[in-house]
Amino acid sequence: MTKRKTEQSVTQAKSAPGPKTSAAIEQAQAKYAALPLRPFMVVEEGEGGTKEMAPTHSDAAGHSAWLMSSLGTASTSFLVQQLNSLEVATAGSAPGSESNVFGVNAALAMLGAIDPQDELEGALATQMVGCHSLSMAMLCRAKSTTRTDQLQLYGNLAVKLQRTFTAQIEALARLRGKGQQTVRVEHVTVQAGAQAIVGDVHHHGPGRGRGHRKNKEQPHGTSQPTERATLPSPNPIGDGVPVPRDAKRAVQTPRRAQPRRTPRE
DSSP, X not given: OOHHHHHHHHHHHSOOOOHHHHHHHHXXXXXXXXXXXXXXXXXXXXXXXXXXXXXXXXXXXXXXXXXHHHTTOOOHHHHHHHHHHHHHHTSOSSTTOOOOHHHHHHHHHHHHHHOOOSHHHHHHHHHXXXXXXXXXXXXXXXHHOOOHHHHHHHHHHHHHHHHHHHHHHHHHHHXXXXXXXXXXXXXXXXXXXXXXXXXXXXXXXXXXXXXXHHHXXXXXXXXXXXXXXXXXXXXXXXXXXXXXXXXXXXXXXXXXXXXXXXXXX
């Protein structure tokens, strides 16, 4: 029995998907239909028997515009330069390796996800694709070796490239203005006698002693004395008990003018 007949027999032996699997497949198909289509190319034989990448349809001008929009440029020179870089970055490791059409199409799909808006973002996007491709190559090499020194070498290179890729994503976000944070206050509740401060609060004092810690524990306290109401008096008819002030007052005379014991003779 040949290999093809074996595959056909295995396929015929498989049962139909269950209800849950069919529902998941339907959701995946709906999601797939909503995803945007990325530009892709195929390898064809050109003049002189050389292989070159070309679109799958006859509209060469439309395909070129599609590629330029994926890089955020209207320059044909910039497009050719970036495509050549992507072709080299996704090619095989051996010198003179042929172009990897699958790697180029994968790079174009990733460029479409980044969606650069100008040449600066397009150059950064090309670097991101190359960094990702090289990091995956280092991971594959680390996985295929049994030597500890090579595993450490390829693993360290992969980690560095992955960190670089993360830094490139952050750089793209800052370039697009997404790295800035804005704080918006929706509602502020201030109780009677308190003060509301929105922003940075700095305490300037002679030191960080006991008073500083006390003020830090009381976020609604202020350093300036404020007018305070009198305390209620236990006598409903009498006046309120005055609150002690910082003003200077005369010291009252002691109640006992004479000592408790007379001095011994």
